[in-house]
Amino acid sequence: MKKCKRNIVKAAAVCGLLITQTLIARAQDGNAGIQQANTQVRSYFESGTNLMYAIGAIVGLIGAVKVYQKWNAGDQDTSKVAAAWFGSCIFLVVVATIIKSFFGI
Template sequence: MTKKRFFLMAACVMAAAGAMAQGNGQAGITEATQMVTSYFDPGTKLIYAIGAVVGLIGGVKVYGKFSSGDPDTSKTAASWFGACIFLIVAATILRSFFL
């Protein structure tokens, strides 16, 4: 007898929880979208700042190789420059894709 009461009570609690969960889903989706899109502007600025730091580090490394007379200076410069361009383009594309 107590098992029947327990299962009946559990079924009633789950039905009540399901009924209370029925709400305005559109408002929740809109709020979540606004929260996610609010992070894109600071995120792109952070990626641009990281790109600037990577560019400065790359410039110092390329200058060091150039000063020492290393023959593969152009290869190193191209790889660091490519990394900076990738960061900038990736941030711009992500921002334009999601906003």
């Protein structure tokens, strides 16, 4: 019996809290906040994609040096290393392009 009363009190407290939160949320203008957040996040996409292109260029240069060193050393797995570095550069460029096209920048 006491356990049932405690559960009823807890349920009433939770309902009261939810009603209060709903009233507070309706009192605030949520659309303006969401629009401001949207604008701020979209403003970072151009810089982010440029950063991804720069990282891809640096990774490409490092990969070219690594492949050149392996090629001159006569290693048998030079083509695997070249494919891995080239693939990582392509991946970065493709991801940056997809982000730009997906978000309509």
